[in-house]
Amino acid sequence: MLAPLDAHLTDARPRQLRPVLRPLVEFLYFGIKEARACLFAGLFFLAMFCMPRAGLFGIPRYDALLVVALAIQAWMLVTRLETWDEVKAIGLFHVVGFALEVFKTQVGSWTYPDFGYTKLFGVPLFSGFMYAAIGSYIIQAWRLLDLRIRHHPPYPMAAAIAILIYVNFWTHHYIGDYRWYLAACALGLYARTTVIFRPLDRDRRMPLLLGFMLTGFFIWVAENLGTFMGVWRYPNQLGAWSVVHVSKWSAWSLLVIMTFTIVANLKHVKARVHVPE
Template sequence: MRALKQLIRFGYQQAIACLFPVVIFASLAITQIIPLPSLPRYDWLLIICLLMQWWMVRSGLETRDELKVITLFHLIGLALELFKVHMGSWSYPEEGYFKLSGVPLYSGFMYASVASYLCQAWRRLKVELVNWPPFLVVVPLSAAIYLNFFTHHFWIDIRFWLSALVLIVFWQSWVTYEVGGTRYRMPIALSFVLIGFFIWIAENIATFFGAWEYPNQTDAWSLVHLGKVSSWLLLVIVSFLIVATLKQVKGKSPTRIEDTRHFYR
C-alpha cells in the first residue's frame, strides 16, 4: 500500500508538471475537431499558448525565473523549427497570419512546454544532482548536440557518437528526487531515455492532431519512425543540461559527491 501511495503521489506531481503540455495537446485536439471562427487554427493555438503562459505565471505555478528559462527554450526551438522546415524535414501546411518562413509561432511553445515540465518537476520533486560533470564538459557537450541538429544536413550525422559520449560523461551521475518525504534516485542516462521515449509518444499524438506533418504523413497519418526517439533523446539531454546548468548558476541545485547508499533504488 505504501508503494501504491507513493506511486500516486509521484503521478500527481508529474501530472501537475505536465500541465502546459497537456493544454497544448488538448488545444490541438479541440481545434482539429471544432473549427474556431475568425482566425486560422495556428493563430488560435498561439493565443491559447500565450494565455496559458500568462496564467501559469499569474497563478504562481511558474516563477519568473522559470519563465526566463521557458522563453530561452522558445527561442531555441523556434530557431530549430525555422531551419528544419526550410530543409524539408517537416512542414506546417495550414494557413496562419503569425507564421515566419512557413513556421507558426506557436511551435516554439511545444519546446517551451518541455522546459516547463522540467522546471516544474525539478521544483516539485526537489531534484538534486549527484556526481554532476564539470561545467566545462557539460556546456560544450550541449552545444555539440544542438549544433548536430543543423550540421548533419551538410556533414556526417554524429548523433550516435554523441549519445555514446553522454553515457561516458554521465556514467556515474544520478538524479535524486523526493516523493512523500522519501528520496529516490535514478541514473541520469536512464531518465534521459525515459523522457525521450514519452516525448516520442507525445509526438505521435501531436502529428495525429495536425500539429505538424512529416513528408510520409502527407497523404495519411502514420506512426512517427521509431528512429525519432534518438532525436528526442538528444533534445531532452540538451534541455536537461541547460536547465541543470542554470539551476546551478542560480545556486538552487548544488551538486553533491557523496555516498548515496541511503537512497532507495
C-alpha cells in the same frame, strides 16, 4: 487553486504505510506529481488536440494555438507557478526551438500544412512553445519532486555536449549525423550521475540517463499524437498517417539533455546540483 494541491504534494512529513501498500502509494503520488509538472504541456497539447482544423471564431488553428499558449504562460506567471527567471529560461527554449523548426522545414524534414497569419518563414510561432513545454516540465518537476543531482559533470563539459547536440540537428544535413557519437559522449559524462527525488516522504534514486530516455519517449508519443491530428507532418505522412520513426525517440532524448543543461544553470536549481571536484 493549485496551491492546496502543491502544498499537499510537497509535504514531506513521514507517512505510516503498510509495507505492501507503500510502493503503490508512492507510484500513485509520483504519477500525480508528474502530471502536475506537465501542466503547461498538458494544457497546451490538450488545446492542440481539441482545436478544430478550421480554427475557432474565424481564427486559423495555428493562430488560435498561439493565443492559447501565451494565455497559459501568462497565467502561470501571474499565479507564480513560474518565476521571471524560469520564464526567461522557457523563452530561451522557445527561441532555440523555433529557430530549429525554421531550419528543419526549409530542408524538408517536416511541414506545417495549414494557413496561419502568425507563420514566419513557413513555421507558426506557436511551435516554439512545444520546446518551451519541455523546459516548463523540468522546472516544475524540480520543485514538486524535490530533485537533487549527484555527480553532475562539470558545467563547461555539460554545456559543450549540449551545444554539440543542438548543432548536430543542423549540420547532419550536410556533414553526416553524429548523433550516436554524441550519445556515447553523453553516456560517458552522465554515467555516474544520479537524480534523487521524493515521490512521497522518502528519497528514491535513479540514473539521470534513464530520466532523459523516459522523458524523450513520452515526447515521442506526444509527437505521434500531434502528427496524427495533422498539426505538422513528416514527408512520409503526407499521403496517410504513419507512426513517427522510433529514431526520433533518440533525437528527443538528446534534446532533453540540452534542455536539462539550461535548467541546471538556473540559480535556485544550481544550488541542488552536486558537481564533484
